[in-house]
Amino acid sequence: xxxxxxxxxxxxxxxxxxxxxxxxxxxxxxxxxxxxxxxxxxxxxxxxxxxxxxxxxxxxxxxxxxxxxxxxxxxxxxxxxxxxxxxxxxxxxxxxxxxxxxxxxxxxxxxxxxxxxxxxxxxxxxxxxxxxxxxxxxxxxxxxxxxxxxxxxxxxxxxxxxxxxxxxxxxxxxxxxxxxxxxxxxxxxxxxxxxxxxxxxxxxxxxxxxxxxxxxxxxxxxxxxxxxxxxxxxxxxxxxxxxxxxxxxxxxx
Numbered sequence: 001x002x003x004x005x006x007x008x009x010x011x012x013x014x015x016x017x018x019x020x021x022x023x024x025x026x027x028x029x030x031x032x033x034x035x036x037x038x039x040x041x042x043x044x045x046x047x048x049x050x051x052x053x054x055x056x057x058x059x060x061x062x063x064x065x066x067x068x069x070x071x072x073x074x075x076x077x078x079x080x081x082x083x084x085x086x087x088x089x090x091x092x093x094x095x096x097x098x099x100x101x102x103x104x105x106x107x108x109x110x111x112x113x114x115x116x117x118x119x120x121x122x123x124x125x126x127x128x129x130x131x132x133x134x135x136x137x138x139x140x141x142x143x144x145x146x147x148x149x150x151x152x153x154x155x156x157x158x159x160x161x162x163x164x165x166x167x168x169x170x171x172x173x174x175x176x177x178x179x180x181x182x183x184x185x186x187x188x189x190x191x192x193x194x195x196x197x198x199x200x201x202x203x204x205x206x207x208x209x210x211x212x213x214x215x216x217x218x219x220x221x222x223x224x225x226x227x228x229x230x231x232x233x234x235x236x237x238x239x240x241x242x243x244x245x246x247x248x249x250x251x252x253x
Contacts, residue, residue, distance in 0.1 A: 001208050002045075002046075002047055002208055002252045002253060003047065003048065003253070004048050004049070004050070004099065004252070005048070005049045005050070005251060005252045005253075006052065006064060006092075006095060006096075006250065006251040007035070007038070007039055007042075007049060007050070007051055007052065007062075007064060007249060007250045008051075008052040008053070008061055008062050008064045009035060009051060009053060009054040010028065010032060010035055010239075011054030011055060011056040011058075011059065011062070012028050012054075012056060013056045013057075013059040014026055014028060014059050014060070014062060014238075014242065015028060016059040017060045017242040018060055018082055018084065018085075018242065018243070019241060019242045019243050020160070021241055023240060023241040024241055025241065026239070026242060027238055028238075030237070030238050031062075031238035034234070034235055034236055034238055034239070035062070035249070037235070038236070038246070038249055038250075039051060041212055041234055042250060042252075044232075045207040045208045045210050045212075046208050047208075047252070049250075052064070052091070052092075052095060055091055057087065058084070058085060058087060058088050058091075059084075060082070060084070060085055060088075060242065061085075061088050061091070062249060063115070063239075063242075063244045063248040064092065064248075064249065064250060064251055065114050065115055065248045065249065065250060066078065066085065066088075066113040066115050066131075066248065067080060067085070067092045067113075067114070068089075068092055068114060068251055069114045069117055069124075069140070070099075070252070070253040071119070071124075071144070071147070071149060073102065073147040073148065074100065074102040074103065074104060074143065074147045075097075075099070075100040075102065075103045075104070076103075076105070076106065076112075076114075076140060076143055077092070077103060077104070077105040077106065078106050078112040078114055078136075079105075079106040079108065079111050079112055079136065080111065080112075080113050080131065081111035081112075081113055081130060081131030081132060081136075082113070085113075089105075096251075102147070104143045104146075106139050106140065107139065109135050110135040110136030110137075110138075110139045111131065111132055111133045111136045112131075112132045112133075112137065112139070112140055113129075113131040113132055113161065115131070115160075115161035115162070115163050115248055116128075116129050116132040116156075116161045116162045117132075117162065117163075118162055118163055118167075118168055119168070120168050122148070122150065123150045123151065123152070124140070124141075124144055124150070124151040124152075125151070125152060125153075125154050125162065125166075126140055126141070126151050126152065126153050126154065126162070127153075127154050127155075127156045127161060127162030127163075128153055128154065128155045128156060129156045129159075129160065129161060129162070130160070131160070131161065134153070137151070137153050141153075152185070154180075154185055156179070157179050158178065159178065160243050163203055163245075163247050164202065164245070165177045165179065165180050165199070165202050165203075167202060167203060167205065167206070167247070168206065169192070169206045169211060169224070169227070169229065170206050170209075171190075172189055173189065173190045173192060173227055174186055174189035174190065174191055174192065175192045175194055175202055175204065175220075175224070176191050176192065176193055176202070177193070177194035177195075177196070177198075177201075177202035178199055178202075181193060190227075192224065192227055193223075194220050194223075195219055195220070198217040198219055198220045200217070200240060200245065201213060201214055201220040201221075202220075203245030203246055203247055203248075204220075204224075204246055204247075205247050205250075207252065209229070210229065210230045210231070210232055211224050211230070211231050211232070212232050212234055212246050213231050213232065213233050213234070213246070214233070214234060214235075214240070214245065214246060215233040215236075216233075216235075221233065234246060236249070
């Protein structure tokens, strides 16, 4: 169960954020409204939410998940693979140190974005992507081992981040899409398959027995309900234009 979340409000500079989505330029005003609804949803799940002010120097900084990995035993400040995002870690350290006495940092030449890391109990699956390299993954695993946790690597072929195509919903249930459906690393899980036409819905989040799901994906929604979960739909259309999803918008711990 989670008790807290950290979010960062979107800035007007988000219109200059990184994107390969080809869905157009995000509407800042709509993004603000969507982000406020997202925060309310987290609070309705029982979380205390710390809202950081927008950082206009970093257009993608509302995707706060990528700059830190918060585990039950330590916090790891990452080193984003996107050069334009490296400076974001400066703005998150002080906040995280209010909650964690054990903080570690990924060092060059390692790169890690926590959108590539999926926590399953005390084990962490780490995607090797254009944003997370092997050196960064190995550093992360060494840190996890130091605190009694473990990690393993998953090579990505198509998606931006590991959690673009996977979501762990606890109770051994794993939402899976695309290239991960045939990956033997996930055979032990109860697989909930996301159809390719609803692939964006694979990035959803479990929060205290509820599943926050992007709005507009009825097949995936029904599958999650059939698996026994209460679903909260959230419109994140403006963040999708920046290749962002529900998990990217918060650090939950």
